[in-house]
Amino acid sequence: MSTPKRIFVKGNEAISRGALAAGMRCFxxxxxxxxxxxxxxxxxxxxxxxxxxxxxxSEVAAANMLMGAAxxxxxxxxxxxxxxxxxxxxxxxxxxxxxxxxVIVNVSRGGPxxxxxxxxxxxxxxxxxxxxxxxxxxxxxxxxxxQEAYDLTIxxxxxxxxxxxxxxxxxxxxxxxxxxxxxxxxxxxxxxAEGQDWGLQGAVNRPPRLIxxxxxxxxxxxxxxxxxxAKYQAMQAEVDQxxxxxxxxxxxxxxxxxIGRIAKSTVRKLRAQGKKxxxxxxxxxxxxxxxxxxxxxxxxxxxxxxxxxxGQMVEDVRLAIRTVADSAFHAQLPGNLPTPDDFEExxxxxxxx
Amino acid sequence: MSIYQxxxxxxxxxxxxxxxxxxxxxxxxxxxxxxxYIPVYGPEMRGGxxxxxxxxxxxxxxxxxxxSPVSLIIMNGPSLDKFQPQLQDGGVMxxxxxxxxxxxxxxxxxxxxxxxxxxxxxxxxNARMANMVAIGAYxxxxxxxxxxxVQDSLGSVISAHYSxxxxxxxxxxxxxxxxxIANGQYK
Numbered sequence: 001m002s003t004p005k006r007i008f009v010k011g012n013e014a015i016s017r018g019a020l021a022a023g024m025r026c027f028x029x030x031x032x033x034x035x036x037x038x039x040x041x042x043x044x045x046x047x048x049x050x051x052x053x054x055x056x057x058s059e060v061a062a063a064n065m066l067m068g069a070a071x072x073x074x075x076x077x078x079x080x081x082x083x084x085x086x087x088x089x090x091x092x093x094x095x096x097x098x099x100x101x102x103v104i105v106n107v108s109r110g111g112p113x114x115x116x117x118x119x120x121x122x123x124x125x126x127x128x129x130x131x132x133x134x135x136x137x138x139x140x141x142x143x144x145x146x147q148e149a150y151d152l153t154i155x156x157x158x159x160x161x162x163x164x165x166x167x168x169x170x171x172x173x174x175x176x177x178x179x180x181x182x183x184x185x186x187x188x189x190x191x192x193a194e195g196q197d198w199g200l201q202g203a204v205n206r207p208p209r210l211i212x213x214x215x216x217x218x219x220x221x222x223x224x225x226x227x228x229x230a231k232y233q234a235m236q237a238e239v240d241q242x243x244x245x246x247x248x249x250x251x252x253x254x255x256x257x258x259i260g261r262i263a264k265s266t267v268r269k270l271r272a273q274g275k276k277x278x279x280x281x282x283x284x285x286x287x288x289x290x291x292x293x294x295x296x297x298x299x300x301x302x303x304x305x306x307x308x309x310x311g312q313m314v315e316d317v318r319l320a321i322r323t324v325a326d327s328a329f330h331a332q333l334p335g336n337l338p339t340p341d342d343f344e345e346x347x348x349x350x351x352x353x
Numbered sequence: 354m355s356i357y358q359x360x361x362x363x364x365x366x367x368x369x370x371x372x373x374x375x376x377x378x379x380x381x382x383x384x385x386x387x388x389x390y391i392p393v394y395g396p397e398m399r400g401g402x403x404x405x406x407x408x409x410x411x412x413x414x415x416x417x418x419x420x421s422p423v424s425l426i427i428m429n430g431p432s433l434d435k436f437q438p439q440l441q442d443g444g445v446m447x448x449x450x451x452x453x454x455x456x457x458x459x460x461x462x463x464x465x466x467x468x469x470x471x472x473x474x475x476x477x478x479n480a481r482m483a484n485m486v487a488i489g490a491y492x493x494x495x496x497x498x499x500x501x502x503v504q505d506s507l508g509s510v511i512s513a514h515y516s517x518x519x520x521x522x523x524x525x526x527x528x529x530x531x532x533x534i535a536n537g538q539y540k
Contacts, residue, residue, distance in 0.1 A: 008375075008382055008390075008509070178417045179375070179390040181382045265415030339420035 006181035011149040011171055012037035014182050015105055016045065018153030019077050021186045024103075025051045026069040026076040028062035030084060033117040034173040035107035038079040059084040063091035063104075070095070070102040071211050073199020075157050079105035081173075082123050083114055085131065092166055093132025096228070097213030101160035101195075104138075105153070105169045107176035110334040119173035119258060120334035124312035127170050128286045135225055137232045139167040140285040142257045144242070146180035148283070154187055159238060161194050163231055170285060172308070174258035174338075241289040242281040245271060249278030251351045252296055253343075254317050255306040256282045259332065263306050265340035266347060277347060285313070290320035303327035304350035308338055356386060356411040358497040359419045361436055363404035364428025364449070369484030372510055373426070374405035376488060380498050380506040381409035389417035402431050409497055424495055426487050428470070433457060447491045448539070449483070455539050466494045467539040473528050482525040489529025500530045 009017065016038050019027070027046055029039030039055060046053040056062035062078045069076035080088060085106045095102050108123045110116040123131075127140045139159050143149040149171060156167040200209060215221035244264055246252060255263040260281030267279045280296070282289050297303070297320075305314040305327045314329045321327065330346035332338045360377065364370045371392055381388040392405040406422070408414050424445040427433045430453050437459060440446060445464045448455055451471035458465040470486040477486075492503050504523040511519055 006382060008379055008388070174391065174417065177391060179378060180414075180417075181388060261414075262416040262418065268415060337418055338416075339418050340416045341420040 004183045006183055008179055008181055009146065010037055010177060010179050011143070011146045011175040012107060012177070013041050014146045014150040015079070015153045015169065015171065015176075016041040017182075017184060018150040019103070019157070020045060020049055021150075021184065022154040022157040023075050023190060024077050024157065025074045026054070026065075027051070028054050028056050028065040028069070028076070028078045030056050030059045030062045030080065032059075032081045032084045034109055034119075034176050035079050035081045035105065037176070038105065038107070059087035060091070063088035066102040066104070067091050067095050067100055070100045070160075071098070071200050073195020073201060075103070075161075077103040077105065079107065081106065082108045082111050082120070085123060085126065089126070089132035092138070093130070093134055093136060094213050095166045096132075096136035096138065097134060097224070098211050099164040099228075100166065100211065101164050102166045103153070103156045103160055103169070104166060105171065108170065108172045116335055117173065118335060118337065119308060121172060121257060121259060121308040121312070122310075122334055123170065124285065124307070124309060127168055128288070128316070136228065137165075137235070137286055139163065139165060139235060139238065139287075140170055141167065142170045142283060142285050143175055144257055144261045144281055144283070146175065146178065147182050149175055150182050150184065152283070158187070163235060164198070165231065165235075170257065172258050236287045238284055239287040239289050239291075240283040241292055242279070242283060243292070244279040244281070246278035246280060246296060246301075248276055249301060250276040251278070251302050251304060251347065252293075253277060253279045253304050253306060253347060254282070254293065254313070254327065255279065256285060256313060259306055259308050259338060262338050262340055263343050266343040269340065270344070270347060275348070275351060277351060282313075288316050288320065290316070293317060293320040294324070297321035297325040301325075302350065302353060304330060304347060306330045306332065306343055306346065308332045309334060356409065356497070358410070358424065358495060359406065359408045359422050360424040360426060360491070361404055361406050361419065361422045361439075362426040362428075363402060363432035363436055366403045368403070368428045369481070370403050370426070370428060371405050373484045373488040374407050376503060376506060376510045377407050377409070377491075377498075379509040380503040381407075383506050383509070384498055384502050386411055387414050389414050391417045402429070402435070404432065404436075424491070426491050427453065428484070428487065429453065430457075437463075445491075445495050447487055447494060449487065451483070458539065460539055464494075465539040466490055466533055468529060468532050470529065473532060474525055477521065477525055477528060479521065479525075482522060485522045485525035486529035486532070489526035490533045491529075492526075493530035493533040500526060
């Protein structure tokens with residue numbers, strides 16, 4: 001078997017190429033560091049692929065353009081970084097409420113406010129708890145490698161249409177800016193009728209359709225919320241995570257995205273010294289791998305959650321294992337660049353209990 | 354025996370440190386290895402110091418960001434001050450002795466290769482190839498990849514428009530490697 005051809009690209013370019021491979025037809029962007037490579041790349045590559053690239057007048061406009069395009073039942077995407085994501089939340093809530101399958105990419109940076117342009121995971125709550133208003137969930141995918149940035153962007157489109165729900169790819173400045181080899185691939189056997197049975201494409205020879213998030217009739221909003229909740233329950237089937245040396249581990253480090261891979265270096269180093277440490281890296285942040293964590297907790301393992309923020313995912317870890325265990329927490333301060341050395345002492349301390 | 358090498362490559366903006374970081378990473382990938390490359394991309398790119406980190410390994414690479422690297426390519430004085438203290442004991446440092454006094458290097462703690470990359474590049478007819486001399490010296494001093502592998506990957510980082518420059522750049526890489534062979538470690 002010959003080695004598949006690898007390309008050497010930034011995470012931002014991998015996301016862009018993944019979206020093209022997934023058959024994205026429309027992209028709506030607005031500049032902000034550190035996601036700028038995405039609109040830069042797509043401004044040329046998407047029109048060449050026969051799609052439409054729009055640099056919008058604002059993040060708000062870009063998110064609403066995404067809502068409009070995806071309401072037509074076509075594959076469309078927007079991308080931004082943390083402060084820009086805050087501006088998109090109204091449209092994201094509307095998309096969730098009206099079941100519109102837009103794909104949103106957040107290459108996150110430090111916050112709150114304008115923060116800095118360096119990496120951070122401070123948008124976890126915004127991503128998984130609903131940054132906009134109302135009872136809604138996004139499927140949230142968190143790549144830990146540049147290859148995963150490519151793969152998960154393709155998956156984001158598939159899941160968006162499978163559930164008719166917005167999907168968020170949550171990367172950060174590390175994944176966005178680093179380069180790694182990627183094996184590009186194009187998914188096969190896409191459903192040619194995707195979006196045709198509900199999309200707004202002109203009511204020719206069929207009754208008109210209505211896509212909306214406003215439900216004023218008696219009982220209608222309650223019904224819509226029940227429908228959405230059933231969908232979020234069904235999404236539990238999509239849960240995904242990486243397990244690294246967890247079997248005989250006494251301490252489980254839980255970390256996602258770039259911090260997950262950096263912590264993996266620390267785990268590997270400590271393993272070489274005979275320390276029984278393992279890693280769980282959630283790949284889906286919603287749905288969260290609660291059952292996997294609970295299963296490990298029931299085996300008597302201890303937990304340390306590491307995040308590049310002041311403590312967000314740790315709440316979901318604690319919630320998952322609350323009946324049998326607790327999780328310690330180590331904050332990698334936003335504004336400081338994380339390295340494997342930073343995690344050694346906290347892991348050893350948690351291992352000692 | 355497993356392969357693992359990480360490097361921080363640092364200098365002024367405009368010295369081409371990002372280019373040779375990319376080149377090293379491409380050469381690693383072309384050799385069938387796993388590689389990561391991460392640049393600094395902030396305001397420092399606009400005129401100040403620039404640096405990037407490259408990791409080459411035959412195993413899955415965890416962190417692309419390294420606090421204590423096993424090797425350095427140092428193209429200017431400020432970068433020496435910043436990164437030399439982080440270099441692991443016994444690590445390898447290529448030092449641009451055209452711009453930095455090699456006496457400033459901690460030669461008792463780390464392996465120093467003092468290479469006058471600007472003069473060597475000047476001698477080859479183009480001072481802008483100092484970065485290529487440095488990467489040639491680096492590959493020779495560390496043995497992380499064959500010098501030829503790096504030369505062969507030039508086409509991946511030099512755009513088609515400048516492809517006529519590839520032989521000259523390959524010669525500059527060779528000149529850096531030859532300098533290390535001839536002069537060895539700085540004592």
